[in-house]
Amino acid sequence: MKYTINTIRVLFLGLFVILLVNDKLMLWLVLFGISLLLALFFGRIYCGFMCPMNTLMIPTEVISKKLGIQSDKTPKWLSSGNFGWFALVVSLIAFFFTRFVLNKNFPVLIVWILASVLITIRYKPEVFHNLICPYGILQKIFGKFAFFSEKVNEDKCIGCKLCETVCPSKSVVVSPINKKAKIDSAICLQCTNCQQICPTKAITYTLQR
Secondary structure: HHHHHHHHHHHHHHHHHHHHHHOOOHHHHHHHHHHHHHHHEEEEEHHHOOOOHHHHOOOOHHHHHHOOOOOOOHHHHHHOOOOHHHHHHHHHHHHHHHHHHOOOOOHHHHHHHHHHHEEEEEEEHHHHHHHHHHHHHHHHHHHHHOOOEEEEOOOOOOOOHHHHHHHOOOOEEOOOOOOOOEEEOOOOOOOHHHHHHHHOOEEEEEEOO
């Protein structure tokens, strides 16, 4: 499963590069818009499989950890959780102003790709995914109501917390009360990391309700 998922990510990254080189990034924004509708049914599959930011953040985190420069802390100025909305508004203003007033194409997505890599060098990926990414803010809203998502079978869960350690968005939390894991579909990237590492196969992608 791991290699299949990585292959899908690389293919979408290649598609993004092709559209970028051919100055067709508007088609990628159309794809993102479609992914928001898909998130209502299948969760944040865009974030887990298609997003070029996430695809590049994965190897960035590995390198950062090996160099020992990644911090476990979250910047205090992000503690309110509202910066993502600010980033979204600024991105929309920059996009529409440069495109329709200046008649130029401002590479908003490219800026955020660079930002995602630089931020992940210093901080864990959940900092960018949950508190900064303007595209993630929208995915979070739609993903919250997903019909399908990663879900924990509490009868099989042993509370080992392995799923917590591999989740890039910290959407998996093991309750200190009943020692059972629970997944927040609003911030789950549907990356299947938790499903792959679960020793009892307690996590599956299934109907939420």
